[in-house]
Amino acid sequence: MTELPNHGKLPPLLLLHPDDNILVARRDIAAGERVDLDGEPFTIPGAVELGHKLARHALPADARVLKYGAPIGSMKIAVGRGEHVHVHNLRSDYIPSTTREGGSDAH
Amino acid sequence: MTGTNTASLSMKGFPRKDGRKGIRNVVAVAYLVECAHHVSRLIVQKSGADDVHLIGFPGCYPNKYSLEMMQRLCTHPNVGAVLLVSLGCEGFNREQLRRHIHASGRPVDLLVIQQSGGTTRTLNAGLDIVKKMRAELAKQQTVPMALDELVVGTVCGGSDGTSGITANPAVGRCFDWLIEKNAACIFEETGELIGCERIMASRAITPELGREIEACVDKAANYYRIMGYGSFAPGNADGGLTTLEEKSMGAYSKSGSSPISGLIKPGDVPPRGGLYLLDVVPDGEPRFGFPNISDNAEIVELIACGSHLILFTTGRGSVVGSAISPVIKVCANPDTYERMADDMDVNAGRILQGGELDDVGREIFDLVQAVAGGALTKSEALGHQEFILTYKQFEPIGPACLPAA
Numbered sequence: 001m002t003e004l005p006n007h008g009k010l011p012p013l014l015l016l017h018p019d020d021n022i023l024v025a026r027r028d029i030a031a032g033e034r035v036d037l038d039g040e041p042f043t044i045p046g047a048v049e050l051g052h053k054l055a056r057h058a059l060p061a062d063a064r065v066l067k068y069g070a071p072i073g074s075m076k077i078a079v080g081r082g083e084h085v086h087v088h089n090l091r092s093d094y095i096p097s098t099t100r101e102g103g104s105d106a107h
Numbered sequence: 108m109t110g111t112n113t114a115s116l117s118m119k120g121f122p123r124k125d126g127r128k129g130i131r132n133v134v135a136v137a138y139l140v141e142c143a144h145h146v147s148r149l150i151v152q153k154s155g156a157d158d159v160h161l162i163g164f165p166g167c168y169p170n171k172y173s174l175e176m177m178q179r180l181c182t183h184p185n186v187g188a189v190l191l192v193s194l195g196c197e198g199f200n201r202e203q204l205r206r207h208i209h210a211s212g213r214p215v216d217l218l219v220i221q222q223s224g225g226t227t228r229t230l231n232a233g234l235d236i237v238k239k240m241r242a243e244l245a246k247q248q249t250v251p252m253a254l255d256e257l258v259v260g261t262v263c264g265g266s267d268g269t270s271g272i273t274a275n276p277a278v279g280r281c282f283d284w285l286i287e288k289n290a291a292c293i294f295e296e297t298g299e300l301i302g303c304e305r306i307m308a309s310r311a312i313t314p315e316l317g318r319e320i321e322a323c324v325d326k327a328a329n330y331y332r333i334m335g336y337g338s339f340a341p342g343n344a345d346g347g348l349t350t351l352e353e354k355s356m357g358a359y360s361k362s363g364s365s366p367i368s369g370l371i372k373p374g375d376v377p378p379r380g381g382l383y384l385l386d387v388v389p390d391g392e393p394r395f396g397f398p399n400i401s402d403n404a405e406i407v408e409l410i411a412c413g414s415h416l417i418l419f420t421t422g423r424g425s426v427v428g429s430a431i432s433p434v435i436k437v438c439a440n441p442d443t444y445e446r447m448a449d450d451m452d453v454n455a456g457r458i459l460q461g462g463e464l465d466d467v468g469r470e471i472f473d474l475v476q477a478v479a480g481g482a483l484t485k486s487e488a489l490g491h492q493e494f495i496l497t498y499k500q501f502e503p504i505g506p507a508c509l510p511a512a
Contacts, residue, residue, distance in 0.1 A: 010459075010460065010461055014272065014459075016272065024268060024272065024347075025268075025347075026459050027459070049347060050268070050269065050347070050440065050441075050442060050459075051267050051268020051269045051272075051346050051347035051348075051422065051440065052268055052347035053268070053347065053349070067353060067356065068271065068356045068357075068360075070302070070303075070306070070352075070356050071302070071352065072302070072349070072350050072352050072353035072356060073349060073350040073352060073353065085349070086344070086347070086349050087344050087349050090349045090350065091350065092337070092349075092350035092351050092352060093302075093350075093352065094301050094302060094328060094337065094350070094351050094352055095301070095328065095331055095332055095336075095337035095339075095351050096337070097337065097339045097343075097344060097349065097350055097351060
């Protein structure tokens with residue numbers, strides 16, 4: 001694939017809106033990779049794939065998660081800064097998401 | 108919509124009796140019950156022509172929605188002629204459909220398999236009819252066509268965490284520019300806009316329309332709750348999306364930033380340029396199952412609303428096209444693009460690698476005009492002509508839904 005010339009220099013984490021409390025991975029990020037998180041060096045605790053989210057700062061249980069500046073659900077459990085935020089810890093405030101195995105993100 | 112002043116050099120259309128113009132001139136072969144599907148498919152396959160498309164309705168029980176949808180689809184501006192194929196005993200009102208197509212000025216013929224004498228005789232008769240129809244369509248001339256005569260629909264399928272950052276907002280830019288030129292643009296799937304209802308309502312051109320939009324998203328949320336599933340597939344989660352409202356926010360960005368001019372239902376053609384929301388969720392208590400069982404069911408409804416072409420954004424990677432209207436695939440995810448480039452018309456994933464949103468939006472805008480001018484999309488060239496139509500029930504839209512009509 002033809003990658004654009006400045007690809008390697010782009011920060012791996014995207015803040016989509018200033019109010020957001022999650023960041024989006026611009027590419028696959030390996031566990032242990034050193035990244036810039038809100039202007040500070042930070043070591044990624046676990047691998048995060050392209051398009052997935054991680055916590056911008058520590059989030060308590062029931063915290064409303066914001067992406068694009070809009071609520072996208074609430075935390076089922078507390079997570080630390082930089083942790084992967086996904087179906088295992090974030091639930092819909094509307095209709096539970098389902099998995100192939102038949103589980104849902106309802107609590 | 109008229110617009111000889113802004114005629115684009117590249118765009119041309121086949122003029123139809125109702126004033127609309129087609130960017131393709133397709134012969135549609137339409138089965139009116141599943142029992143006539145195979146014979147219809149044989150006619151399409153053995154015709155050996157890319158511009159002969161298979162459409163149809165599988166059910167034996169009559170249904171107002173499916174008759175209206177077939178009427179809209181068979182008189183879509185991209186359709187030049189129609190061959191109807193009936194088994195003979197099904198409930199579909201084939202005579203009304205034939206009269207409707209005939210009144211539109213299009214060549215139409217009907218074969219009833221039980222009367223024609225079975226598979227082989229119907230096939231041979233069908234091939235003869237299609238050949239004559241194609242010869243007749245080949246004589247038709249195109250005329251210049253302007254952007255304000257164009258209807259463009261958008262749909263997303265196989266969304267992931269990149270969709271709402273790259274492909275969807277790029278389509279939104281394209282929509283904004285098309286609407287500036289007074290094209291009609293349609294976005295849809297109210298069940299995938301759950302969580303965006305208040306933001307959308309604030310963009311409506313009247314407060315009454317805003318209330319209708321909120322009510323129709325409430326209807327969708329209620330419907331999906333009863334069905335037990337939101338419009339959220341396991342692949343969405345594999346790709347980083349966690350919740351329905353997160354997927355919604357990403358999908359919503361396809362609509363761009365124009366005011367919302369109306370709320371329409373399947374088969375309603377936008378009365379003029381502007382941005383329209385298509386309500387695809389049936390009215391009343393859930394009756395016939397999920398609102399749209401797969402992406403192509405949404406595409407068919409966008410086409411029934413007059414969409415000349417479809418902008419399909421995908422993150423995980425869809426390969427589908429459609430009968431009747433070309434599908435332009437905008438790939439959101441750079442890794443998916445790398446794996447499936449043969450199926451993708453636009454690589455919007457490059458936005459994640461430093462590309463500009465406006466550049467991708469401009470590429471889509473230019474491609475819309477090229478495809479309207481006759482250029483084939485990837486899915487067209489690969490022979491994708493998916494089509495699906497199922498049972499549904501709708502009430503007509505209320506007066507507040509089209510304030511400017």
